[in-house]
Ligand code: SAH
């Protein structure tokens with residue numbers, strides 16, 4: 001069985017031709033998948049029944065099956081998907097006012113990076129996702145939105161996993177998000193914990209995709225205590241790679257900062273961060289810490305967060321406090337994990 005979502009346009013055409021059908025049938029199938037958002041093969045109503053039957057015998061739409069779906073008070077949707085081998089991953093759809101519809105998708109089942117405050121890091125690493133599995137998470141939301149007369153507009157690779165640890169599959173999926181889902185490069189964001197060689201490689205790709213770096217601390221000692229990867233790639237190396245990327249790609253970099261009360265939210269820390277980023281075309285996204293079971297830290301209050309923003313701005317660094325989404329269903333940043341998989345261990 002082949003998954004139609006895993007095929008690019010040429011591969012889909014080859015499949016349809018191999019079933020003894022004319023080329024225009026492939027265009028129709030493609031239109032059903034990506035323009036009309038068909039939920040299954042049965043819905044492709046202008047295909048002759050024998051073709052639908054041949055397709056059903058040879059292919060499925062995708063390989064992900066929805067295990068559970070939760071909808072938060074703010075409309076955020078969180079889906080738990082089961083993969084063909086039983087692994088579980090999550091992806092989230094956030095509906096902002098107006099037309100922005102953002103899918104937050106996973107790149108791995110679990111994560112090997114072990115950041116202490118992240119639920120995915122706390123569960124450990126299971127496996128890399130294939131590019132088809134990464135792409136399909138977005139394609140499914142895109143399809144659902146099409147049926148409602150809406151459009152998936154933005155993608156963030158901020159779900160489970162470290163995208164640059166699964167570099168090739170992620171880049172392949174990202175290229176298909178652009179070519180097959182029609183999402184502009186500027187509306188796609190890859191977030192990395194800071195794998196220095198991959199940041200440099202990414203700078204060479206010539207893509208307009210946005211890069212976000214998870215920073216969270218501005219000294220090596222503090223950062224290594226939160227993000228073990230800092231021992232391998234310390235701040236000096238990370239900042240040099242960011243500098244290289246900014247010059248090469250001519251793109252602004254976003255830095256992610258989970259605000260943890262009393263830990264990395266003091267005025268002194270804000271000044272250290274301001275000095276670290278000075279001269280770089282940077283933007284800081286501040287995310288008050290989301291709760292996870294295995295980390296005791298608490299989120300910074302709004303007043304202290306506002307002071308933090310002011311200090312960064314005094315250093316010429318723009319910063320915004322990110323609105324927390326889907327917290328009541330554990331769909332916020334760093335809260336994704338597959339509870340079912342953990343129970344089964
Ligand atoms: N692995 C990538 C992308 C997934 S995590 C990365 O780390 O960048 C997406 C963002 O959520 C990262 O910036 C991460 O540091 C942040 N995050 C993780 N746990 C969090 C938590 N409990 N509260 C707030 N943000 C968190």
Ligand code: SF4
Pocket residue numbers: 111112113114115118119120121122159160161162193214334
């Ligand atoms: Fe992995 Fe990102 Fe979580 Fe760190 S924050 S454990 S890199 S998913």
